Amino acid sequence: MPSPTSNENESPDEESDPASSEDVFKILITTDNHLGFAERDDERASDSLIAFEECLQIARDENVDFILLGGDLFHDNKPSNHILLECINLLRKYCLGDKTIGFKLISDEKINFSSTVQSNPFPWANFKDPNLNVSTPVFSIHGNHDDPAGSTPLCPLDLLNSCGLVNYFGNLSSLENIDIHPLLFRKGETNLAIYGLGSIRDERLHRIFLKNQINLLRPTNNPDDWFNIFVIHQNRVAHGPKNYIPEQFLHEFLDIVIWGHEHDCRITPEFNTVQKFFVIQPGSTVATSLSEGEQLQKHAGILHVYKKTFKMHRRPLQTVRQFYFLDIQLTDHIDEKALKTLSNAKLEQKLDKILTDTINELLLRAQNEHSGHPKQPKKPLIRLRVDYTGFDIFDSFNDIRFVQKFSDQVANPKTMINLHKKRESSAFKTN
Amino acid sequence: MPSPTSNENESPDEESDPASSEDVFKILITTDNHLGFAERDDERASDSLIAFEECLQIARDENVDFILLGGDLFHDNKPSNHILLECINLLRKYCLGDKTIGFKLISDEKINFSSTVQSNPFPWANFKDPNLNVSTPVFSIHGNHDDPAGSTPLCPLDLLNSCGLVNYFGNLSSLENIDIHPLLFRKGETNLAIYGLGSIRDERLHRIFLKNQINLLRPTNNPDDWFNIFVIHQNRVAHGPKNYIPEQFLHEFLDIVIWGHEHDCRITPEFNTVQKFFVIQPGSTVATSLSEGEQLQKHAGILHVYKKTFKMHRRPLQTVRQFYFLDIQLTDHIDEKALKTLSNAKLEQKLDKILTDTINELLLRAQNEHSGHPKQPKKPLIRLRVDYTGFDIFDSFNDIRFVQKFSDQVANPKTMINLHKKRESSAFKTN
Numbered sequence A, B: 001m002p003s004p005t006s007n008e009n010e011s012p013d014e015e016s017d018p019a020s021s022e023d024v025f026k027i028l029i030t031t032d033n034h035l036g037f038a039e040r041d042d043e044r045a046s047d048s049l050i051a052f053e054e055c056l057q058i059a060r061d062e063n064v065d066f067i068l069l070g071g072d073l074f075h076d077n078k079p080s081n082h083i084l085l086e087c088i089n090l091l092r093k094y095c096l097g098d099k100t101i102g103f104k105l106i107s108d109e110k111i112n113f114s115s116t117v118q119s120n121p122f123p124w125a126n127f128k129d130p131n132l133n134v135s136t137p138v139f140s141i142h143g144n145h146d147d148p149a150g151s152t153p154l155c156p157l158d159l160l161n162s163c164g165l166v167n168y169f170g171n172l173s174s175l176e177n178i179d180i181h182p183l184l185f186r187k188g189e190t191n192l193a194i195y196g197l198g199s200i201r202d203e204r205l206h207r208i209f210l211k212n213q214i215n216l217l218r219p220t221n222n223p224d225d226w227f228n229i230f231v232i233h234q235n236r237v238a239h240g241p242k243n244y245i246p247e248q249f250l251h252e253f254l255d256i257v258i259w260g261h262e263h264d265c266r267i268t269p270e271f272n273t274v275q276k277f278f279v280i281q282p283g284s285t286v287a288t289s290l291s292e293g294e295q296l297q298k299h300a301g302i303l304h305v306y307k308k309t310f311k312m313h314r315r316p317l318q319t320v321r322q323f324y325f326l327d328i329q330l331t332d333h334i335d336e337k338a339l340k341t342l343s344n345a346k347l348e349q350k351l352d353k354i355l356t357d358t359i360n361e362l363l364l365r366a367q368n369e370h371s372g373h374p375k376q377p378k379k380p381l382i383r384l385r386v387d388y389t390g391f392d393i394f395d396s397f398n399d400i401r402f403v404q405k406f407s408d409q410v411a412n413p414k415t416m417i418n419l420h421k422k423r424e425s426s427a428f429k430t431n
């Protein structure tokens, strides 16, 4: 069984590795980079590009063998010329160059890289192309945001694949009986199989699993000598009985599942005691929603694989815009007596002060916790979810006017305050 | 003064050249390829791609030094993923590979390839990039169809430039005082300067010329030793006093003007006796309108330049869909007496027969004139411009029903017939 370790800010040297680097795969893992998210927001337009570039820099600095992406590289199936250009520029800058490729890809690439609708005229990994000098190959599945669409179903990864900048895999020709042919890598004594499955509608994939119509094709020769990774991009959290993929659906021979789509960063491997595999959920590199989970420190991972063992090294990203999410219960700040005795104007002043103090505290915290990286933006994202149940007088609270005073300090003034009420009419307990 | 020759189907060997090939530039010239034109038309969807591929094949077969495009490579500023992918695939297939580059580019590439808005991170020609193995460099200006647009003005050529598949030049940083820095090439004893100017609104460029605010920067060292080409993409035909560029505006030191944008193929160099330069108008490689000029045989050109002389070799394209345009004057077919004596039904039968016979003749002609190239489509484009002045009874002629019988033989049944009337009420002369 694999024995994972995971250390924050671990030094990138290989001292703790059980073997010499000629036998150890080093793989940069990141997912849900959402290039193009908030592209039209003056403040946040570059956030997705900056974080993705940091991942590429880490990959280069730590001299990884390759980069593995878990889908949603792009926020849209049809990214703007600007976003596509910036992505191409980044990949050309960081992934082409002189560097010996220290591993082999021995699976049938015609199968791995044949895409759905039209034949791929370059059915081989980019680093094997004699016309391209690839230093760091990128392998990627698609997500639901950048999934194949159109009359000739294509996604931006197809474009990057044709450019020779990304090796796009896990796009299946049939959804009736799914056969997944892994990428089979070899590095010294380590054999690594990576199974990829681009995003499919959850209900559909759920049904396919229930019907046992999904088949991970293991190498017939010494199948137990392979370290097995499955990269998927689906709901991990149940949003209903069938629109997620339960972990127990996944095959027990797997060693690691890399789970894309879920944006909460859970980069530390989580052991599924039933299935006996680890799940790694890298999370997004840019907060695409103001939900609580997006405020977790975001990471890239450096996965080391040696024979049947692995280690996951976490790399906290230094350039991601800070995000603070806070739940406020007004009843914790204004008691029933005050509510009944104070004038509306006084109560509004009280609310204003509560919110202002909270935001100022968070702004101070953001200042202190700033990574110091020149590319980390200065203005944080802030989200206050304010439960004002029992305070009907605040129905008319003008939060648009209120947030104006923070418009120079917060990245998202207009969406900073979320006033909401519980169903019950009063929040104060009566018994 | 240059002495041009131009022979249809000339053999590609260099026997007739005045010098050894080490001194002679061979350049494939094509323009207005309009990739993506009629993309949603089942019949014609691939026409633009097929013709462009033929140009690339000619370039490869004739072992040219490079390819020069005159704008409108794409029909849209934002081509579909499908069209962008196919274009990338074609360029990767035909323009990357092992071939010694036999010429030098000696101008300041930082200036040649610095684009307008954002700095180009790869300000050098693709064949000089150590990570790319380029066999046939492509140089292109933009047209009005694929001109830079958006908040960060970008065009699809920027994407291809970033991919290292096209060298995009002639995109100016300022339209106040235009300085055009040429690409300066050297091959053996031949010095070649190519000035490029991407499409600008005609009225604007007209004004700039009148104000003498456009400056072609000639090499200071032996300026007369250079062969000078100017590539532009503007109206050559006057559509009004100021929305075209008169040839006499262009600089007299030029040897050749390559004129993009005009779709009529006038590949044979035309000497301007006042300006003492030749104009070459390659025309489009796909008919984007059913106008008379688009029916001319379409060509790519192989331009040979040796010192201050050149030759233009025409290469008729074999894969372009055939197009027949015909003007029909009903008065040539139905005389005044018939009009007055025959019933409406009889007259309609007569019209039907005239059109049917004409189309059948054209279909037979198309069959006989088919190039035999397996990629040339079988169904021709046909356009009958029918002047029915004097035949008001045909106002209600149902051409939609009429054309149905040809829907399996003609590529454009719905637009095949264009019934029109002159202003005058009668077409028959009365004096």
Ligand SMILES: [Mn+2]
Pocket (backbone or CB within 6 Å): A032, A034, A072, A143, A145, A261, A262, A263, A284
């Ligand atoms: Mn996502």
Ligand SMILES: [Mn+2]
Pocket (backbone or CB within 6 Å): A071, A072, A143, A144, A145, A233, A260, A261, A262
């Ligand atoms: Mn997703």
Ligand SMILES: [Mn+2]
Pocket (backbone or CB within 6 Å): B032, B034, B072, B143, B145, B261, B262, B263, B284
């Ligand atoms: Mn055009």
Ligand SMILES: [Mn+2]
Pocket (backbone or CB within 6 Å): B071, B072, B143, B144, B145, B233, B260, B261, B262
């Ligand atoms: Mn044009």
